[in-house]
Amino acid sequence: MAKLVAKDPHELTQFWSLTYHxxxxYARLHGYRFRRPDISNEALFEMLHDGLEPPRRVQWSIVRLIQQELEDRTCDFVVWMDSDAYIVSSEPLETVLVQNGLLNSSDPNSSRGRQLSQ
Structure with a gap:
């Protein structure tokens, strides 16, 4: 897609920038909160050096970040997506979750805060 709009190869947008937008x-269309975790180098270092030897690999930080998002009790569910993934459907996530038996469609609280993280 970026190649269609860029006149110069130096103007090519990175794929993950396009998926982010x-x-x-998508999140804005459906009223979801959307954020990209912002973590300092120091905080990342602390996550990975939690007393285990050898220190955890950087991929482990994703687990810690998801744990932090799950602590937000204003959300019914949290979705984590890697930066190279994007949603190709226009239907809300609740529809997919209900269709697959992962969300109770009769829950009166199911429209509470919703969060999509990338």
Whole structure:
């Protein structure tokens, strides 16, 4: 997609930048909160050096970040997506979750805060 709009190869947008905006627009369309975790180098170091030897690999930080998001009790569910993934459907996530038996469609609290993280 970037190649269609860029006149110069130096103007090519990185793929993950495009997926970020696609997912951000999707979240806005459906009223979800959307954020990309912002973590300092120091906080990342602490997550990975939690007393185990050898220190955890950087991929482990994703588990810690998801744990932090799950502590937000204003959300019914949290979705984590890697930066190279994007949602290709326009239907809300609740529809997919209900269809697959992962969300109770009769829950009166199911429209509480919703969060999509990338």
């Amino acid at each position: 696609l997912n951000r627009f």
